[in-house]
Amino acid sequence: MNENLYSLLSARFPEDLSQCFIETADAATYSYNDLIDHSGRFARLLSDLGVKKGDRVAVQVEKSPEAIFIYLGCLRIGAIYLPLNTAYKESEVAYFLGDAEPTVVVCRPASEAAMGKIAKGAGVAELLTLGQERDGTLIERSNGLDPDVGCVEAGKDEVAAILYTSGTTGRSKGAMLSHGNLGSNTETLHKLWGFQPDDVLLHALPIFHTHGLFVATNCVLLNGGRMLFLNKFDADKMIELMPRASIMMGVPTFYTRLLADDRFTKDLCANMRLFISGSAPLLEETFQQFQARTGHTILERYGMTETNMNTSNPLEGERRAGTVGFPLPDVEVRIADDDGKTLTTNETGVLEVKGPNVFQGYWRMPEKTAAEFRPDGFFITGDVAKIDERGYVHIVGRAKDLIITGGFNVYPKEIELCVDAVEGVGESAVIGLPHPDFGEAVVAVVTRTSENGLDAQSVINAVKDDLANFKVPKKVVFLEELPRNTMGKVQKNVLRETYKDSFQA
Numbered sequence: 457m458n459e460n461l462y463s464l465l466s467a468r469f470p471e472d473l474s475q476c477f478i479e480t481a482d483a484a485t486y487s488y489n490d491l492i493d494h495s496g497r498f499a500r501l502l503s504d505l506g507v508k509k510g511d512r513v514a515v516q517v518e519k520s521p522e523a524i525f526i527y528l529g530c531l532r533i534g535a536i537y538l539p540l541n542t543a544y545k546e547s548e549v550a551y552f553l554g555d556a557e558p559t560v561v562v563c564r565p566a567s568e569a570a571m572g573k574i575a576k577g578a579g580v581a582e583l584l585t586l587g588q589e590r591d592g593t594l595i596e597r598s599n600g601l602d603p604d605v606g607c608v609e610a611g612k613d614e615v616a617a618i619l620y621t622s623g624t625t626g627r628s629k630g631a632m633l634s635h636g637n638l639g640s641n642t643e644t645l646h647k648l649w650g651f652q653p654d655d656v657l658l659h660a661l662p663i664f665h666t667h668g669l670f671v672a673t674n675c676v677l678l679n680g681g682r683m684l685f686l687n688k689f690d691a692d693k694m695i696e697l698m699p700r701a702s703i704m705m706g707v708p709t710f711y712t713r714l715l716a717d718d719r720f721t722k723d724l725c726a727n728m729r730l731f732i733s734g735s736a737p738l739l740e741e742t743f744q745q746f747q748a749r750t751g752h753t754i755l756e757r758y759g760m761t762e763t764n765m766n767t768s769n770p771l772e773g774e775r776r777a778g779t780v781g782f783p784l785p786d787v788e789v790r791i792a793d794d795d796g797k798t799l800t801t802n803e804t805g806v807l808e809v810k811g812p813n814v815f816q817g818y819w820r821m822p823e824k825t826a827a828e829f830r831p832d833g834f835f836i837t838g839d840v841a842k843i844d845e846r847g848y849v850h851i852v853g854r855a856k857d858l859i860i861t862g863g864f865n866v867y868p869k870e871i872e873l874c875v876d877a878v879e880g881v882g883e884s885a886v887i888g889l890p891h892p893d894f895g896e897a898v899v900a901v902v903t904r905t906s907e908n909g910l911d912a913q914s915v916i917n918a919v920k921d922d923l924a925n926f927k928v929p930k931k932v933v934f935l936e937e938l939p940r941n942t943m944g945k946v947q948k949n950v951l952r953e954t955y956k957d958s959f960q961a
C-alpha cells in the first residue's frame with residue numbers, strides 16, 4: 457500500500473472534482489481539479505529541475521492557494537517540503553538553507569535578489585519565485601507542463617516535511633515529520649472532530665506552521681471539503697465570511713480579537729458547528745466570554761510541531777476551560793519527573809508522549825534527538841502539565857521557557873544572544889509577559905556595562921535587523937543586576953512576577 461500522504465488524501469477527494477477546494481477572500485475559487493493540475497505541474501517542474509525523492513524544497517512565500525499546491529506537489533514526488541516563516545530575516549534563512557541543503561528554494565518575488573545571494577552561498581541549485589497574485593517563475597515555468605505525475609510510493613516512516621522549531625540553545629532544529637505522522641494525525645482528528653461532508657473551514661492561520669498547514673488544511677483535504685481562505689487574520693473579512701463557514705481553527709488571539717468586535721454576535725455564528733483553539737493557552741476568561749457571547753464552547757486542543765496534535769477536548773461531552781482535554785485515541789500521554797519516573801493524578805511534571813504522531817527526529821541532530829526521547833520511545837515535550845482525576849490534561853507551564861507571542865514561538869536564548877552582543881549591554885534575560893493582544897510579549901531585562909546611557913530604543917534598533925519582528929523585544933527594562941538563585945541561575949519567575957502588569961490596560 458502506498459502510504460504517501462497525498463495518496464491518503466487524494467483517495468478522499470470528492471467524486472466530482474469540479475467541487476470547490478479553496479475560495480479566497482476576493483472570491484477566486486480553486487476546485488479539486490485545479491489542485492490536481494497545479495500540484496502536478498509544480499511537481500513536474502521540480503522533477504525537471506532535478507528534485508528527487510528525499511530532496512528538500514524550501515519555501516518562504518506569502519500565503520496563497522499556490523503555496524498549498526507546491527506543498528502537495530512536493531508530496532507527490534516524495535520531495536521533503538520545508539516551509540519557512542515569512543517573518544524570518546536573511547541571516548535566519550541563511551542558517552536554514554545551510555542546514556537543510558535544499559535543491560530548490562521558492563521565495564517571494566520581492567526577495568529574489570537577496571535570496572539569490574543566500575541560496576548561492578548555500579549551494580542551492582535553483583531559485584523560483586511565487587507571489588500572491590498568481591505570479592512568479594514557479595507559475596510561469598510550470599505553465600504547459602504535463603501535470604500527470606501520479607504519486608510516488610512512500611513508506612509511513614519516510615519524511616514528508618521538515619518544520620524548524622527554535623532551539624533552546626539558540627540553534628533551530630528541523631523536526632522531520634513523516635507521511636505516517638501526518639496521515640495518522642489527520643485521520644484521528646478528522647474523525648474525533650466529526651467532520652461532515654458539507655463542512656466549510658474558515659482558514660486565517662499561517663501555512664508555514666503545523667496548525668494552519670497540517671491540522672487545518674489536511675483535515676479539509678481528507679474531508680474532500682472546502683475552505684474559505686484568508687491571507688491573514690482580518691476581523692472585517694472574518695465577520696463577512698463567518699456566516700458561510702461551519703468550522704474555525706484559531707490561535708487564542710483570534711478569539712480575543714473577535715470578542716473585541718461588537719459585530720461578532722450569536723447570529724453571526726448561526727451556521728457554525730465548531731470553534732477550535734490551540735498553539736497557545738486559551739485564557740479561561742476568553743473561553744467564558746465566548747460562551748456567553750455566542751453560545752458556542754471553544755474546543756481546545758494541544759500539540760506541537762514535533763508531535764502534531766496530542767490531546768483534545770471532546771466533541772461530545774464536557775469541554776473544560778483551562779484544559780486541553782484527553783489524549784487522542786492513538787496517542788499515549790504521561791506525566792513524568794525529571795528522571796523519567798511516571799507521576800500520578802494531579803501531580804505536576806513534564807508531559808511525555810508516544811504514538812504514530814510523534815516525529816522521526818531532528819534533521820541531522822541524532823544526539824539532540826536521542827536526548828529528547830526516553831528509552832521506551834516516549835518523547836519529552838518540555839511542557840509542564842498534570843492530568844486531573846477525570847483524565848483532562850492541564851498544561852501549566854513550559855519547562856523550556858518558551859514564549860508564545862501571537863501564536864509564534866520564541867525561545868529566549870536566541871534573543872538573549874542577540875541582545876548580549878549589543879554594545880553597552882552586560883547581560884540579559886528575555887521573558888514573556890502577559891499581553892492583551894499577543895498573549896505574551898517578548899521583554900528583555902538588561903544590565904548595562906557602565907553608566908553608558910544605553911536606552912531601550914538603542915537595544916531594539918541594534919537587534920531588529922537580525923530578528924523576525926515577532927522576536928524583537930516589545931519592551932526593554934534596565935536593572936543593576938539580574939536576580940539569581942543560589943545555583944547562579946537567573947530567576948526568570950521573579951522577573952515575570954515583578955513585571956507581569958507591564959502591558960495590562
Ligand code: AMP
Nearest residue numbers: 734735736737757758759760761851865
Ligand atoms: P509549536 O511547535 O509552534 O506548535 O508550539 C508548541 C508549543 O505550544 C507546545 O509545546 C506548548 O507549549 C504550546 N501549546 C500548544 N497548544 C497549546 C495549548 N492548547 N495550551 C497551552 N500550550 C499550548
